[in-house]
Each structure stands twice: as structure tokens, then as C-alpha cells.
Amino acid sequence: xNQVEQSxxxxxxxxxxxxxxxxxxxVSPFSNLRWYKQDTGRGPVSLTIMTFSENTKxxxxxxxxxxxxxKQSSLHITASQLSDSAxxxxxxxNDYKLSFGAGTTVTVRA
Amino acid sequence: GAVVSQxxxxxxCKSGTSVKIECRSLDFQATTMFWYxxxxxxxxxxxxxxNEGSKATYEQGVEKDKFLINHASLTLxxxxxxxxxxxxxxxxxxxxxxxxxxxxxxxxxxxxTVL
Numbered sequence: 001x002n003q004v005e006q007s008x009x010x011x012x013x014x015x016x017x018x019x020x021x022x023x024x025x026x027v028s029p030f031s032n033l034r035w036y037k038q039d040t041g042r043g044p045v046s047l048t049i050m051t052f053s054e055n056t057k058x059x060x061x062x063x064x065x066x067x068x069x070x071k072q073s074s075l076h077i078t079a080s081q082l083s084d085s086a087x088x089x090x091x092x093x094n095d096y097k098l099s100f101g102a103g104t105t106v107t108v109r110a
Numbered sequence: 111g112a113v114v115s116q117x118x119x120x121x122x123c124k125s126g127t128s129v130k131i132e133c134r135s136l137d138f139q140a141t142t143m144f145w146y147x148x149x150x151x152x153x154x155x156x157x158x159x160x161n162e163g164s165k166a167t168y169e170q171g172v173e174k175d176k177f178l179i180n181h182a183s184l185t186l187x188x189x190x191x192x193x194x195x196x197x198x199x200x201x202x203x204x205x206x207x208x209x210x211x212x213x214x215x216x217x218x219x220x221x222x223t224v225l
Binding site for chain 2: 036041042043044045046049089097098100101102103105
């Protein structure tokens with residue numbers, strides 16, 4: 001069964017601090033892995049997309065890593081801002097379907 | 111670029127009525143559109159996949175007669191929740207793509223509340 005597991009379920013950080021979110025998957029075959037940011041009551045917005053051969057991809061203060069051998073990915077948020085408060089969803093695509101993680105809810109406090 | 115809109119953004123209806131939600135790709139032609147449902151604190155669940163001009167493909171457990179999907183053009187797909195009941199209350203999100211599994215662009219979602 002294709003599964004995507006994210007951890008932690010939620011976290012609270014102080015503004016300006018860094019944090020790392022984890023994603024483990026069992027999806028096979030693998031096409032690409034995506035990280036989305038979803039603000040409350042809004043649709044997901046793409047942060048990064050990585051294929052099998054990519055290990056790291058950045059988008060501003062967001063840096064995603066991928067280890068296709070261990071089927072793990074992480075999303076690192078640098079110098080967090082209040083606007084980073086959102087749910088971060090890991091999505092893994094195979095040849096015909098997307099598998100969604102449950103998301104990590106990040107709360108940034110001043 | 112790659113903007114997807116949904117209308118309405120929220121809707122409240124009485125039990126037994128039907129509700130139509132529109133999904134539009136504003137600046138690109140979408141060969142495939144997807145409809146998702148999201149319950150509070152849960153991830154998105156795919157309901158159906160629709161290609162322009164053909165019947166939608168529904169996920170297991172999704173009633174095709176209750177959730178009618180029409181993808182009449184390359185920029186518009188509609189989801190009609192027929193005879194809505196309180197358990198249909200949810201956040202409905204569409205996405206659109208030109209290349210099904212390279213990139214999907216999500217709409218802002220529609221909050222449906224059935225009283």
C-alpha cells in the first residue's frame with residue numbers, strides 16, 4: 001500500500017528559528033516528491049518538486065531534501081516568519097497517482 | 111501563471127439541496143482536473159479525476175451519482191453535490207494540470223456547510 005507519513009504532526013517555533021519537517025514514504029514506483037504549503041482555509045501551494053535524481057531543492061527560505069534510497073524527505077524552514085504558520089504537506093507521485101501525507105502543522109509565534 | 115480559481119469560496123445550503131462548485135484554470139488549458147475533499151485536520155482525499163470531454167474516473171467509495179463532475183472545456187470543471195446532507199460538509203479543492211503527474215495547481219478551495 002502506498003503510504004506517506006509525516007512527522008511531527010504539529011510543532012510550535014519562535015519567530016526567527018529554524019525547523020525541519022520529516023516525510024517517509026513507501027510509494028512505488030516513484031515519480032516525484034512534492035512539498036506544499038497550505039494556509040488555513042486555502043488550497044495547497046507548491047514549494048518544491050524533486051525527482052529521483054535530485055537530492056536538494058530550495059525555494060527561498062524553504063529547502064527540501066530527498067533520499068530516494070531510504071525513501072525519506074525533509075523540509076527545512078530557515079529563519080521562520082509568522083507567515084510560515086501553515087500546514088505543510090508531503091506528496092509523492094507514482095506513475096498514475098498522488099499519495100498525500102497528513103501534513104505537519106507549523107505555528108510560528110512572535 | 112498557473113492560476114486555478116474556484117467558485118464559490120464558501121456555501122451554506124439546506125439538507126436535500128444540490129450545490130455546484132466551479133473550478134477554472136485561468137491562464138492555461140487543463141487536460142486533467144482533480145477533485146479532492148478535505149476534512150478538518152486531515153489530508154486531501156482524491157474523489158475523482160476528470161479529463162476534458164470524457165467521463166470522470168471516481169475513486170473507490172465515492173458515489174458518482176451523488177458527486178456529479180462535468181469537464182466541458184479545457185478551462186472549466188464543475189462538481190455538483192446532489193441532495194447534500196450534513197455529512198457532505200467539507201472543504202472541496204480542485205486541481206488542474208496539463209501533465210497529470212508533473213505538476214498540479216490547486217484552487218483555493220470551497221467550504222461547503224450543509225445544515
